Amino acid sequence: MTTGSRRSPLALTILGLLEDGPLHPYRMQHLIKQWGKDQVVNVGQRATLYKTIGRLAEAGLIEVHETTRDHLYPERTTYRLTDAGRAASREWLVEILSTPRNEFPEFPAALSFVPMLSPRTTRDLLAARRDLLVQRLADREALVREAGVELPRVSLLETEYLQAIIEAEIRWIDTVVAGLSDGSITWDQGQLQDAARRLDEDS
Structure with missing residues (x-):
């Protein structure tokens, strides 16, 4: 149809x-x-x-x-x-x-251009994002509590999903911030140019 x-x-x-x-x-x-x-x-x-x-x-x-x-x-x-x-x-x-579909949100697009920034700046920005996500999660939980109405779980599925997504993103950001802090995730322009050159040679 x-x-x-x-x-x-x-x-x-x-x-x-x-x-x-x-x-x-x-x-x-x-x-x-x-x-x-x-x-x-x-x-x-x-x-x-x-x-x-x-x-x-x-x-x-x-x-x-x-x-x-x-x-x-x-x-x-x-x-x-x-x-x-x-x-x-x-x-x-x-x-x-x-059927899952590619929806092209802007956060992954920004992540693909993180090398335009320094590792330290990236770490600080992601840490700030984490703080906002934690607050958003708390706000959502408060709204559900303040509703004061016992709703069937089916009425809260989208809320549960959004909370699960936020929690997963917080956990992921924690691993990236840790990597940026201990140097296991790092980059410089020379390293990136070499990688781009190798990619061109292989294509």
Whole structure:
């Protein structure tokens, strides 16, 4: 099946929110924040949400349910899920859950150019990143505790995943910072140029 619409985390989130019934964009944005989906989905500005809604409507995955007018509020258009949208959300979930994909985050890209900096500067920057990750981990754990609601584990899977990723990155940074501190990870321009020259000769 082809949906005619490009898959994205925000598009999947909109389809998922509409599973429980029609919503207008403001309510969608509120629920994304309330349910912590903004931790895993980059909503950006409200214009981004409206643009994605428009794209899903053009593809026939959602449709206008009703438009209401009230002198106290601006005109509000409510959207509902179509059968095609329900099928698309299932298809996307199956693909995403079963098949890893290269997503090209910026941190690994920056790591590939670390030799532009000195080992000492790299060590200090990674140590600063570690401190921020530790704080982020503590903040996430506090949010879960402060919710004060006993949620089924399935509702917290994305939070568990993010925490596991942060914990793994902290452990990895610790090994790299240790290597940069004891000199087992080091480089200089001459060493890098020799490696690049050997690579050219072998290719």
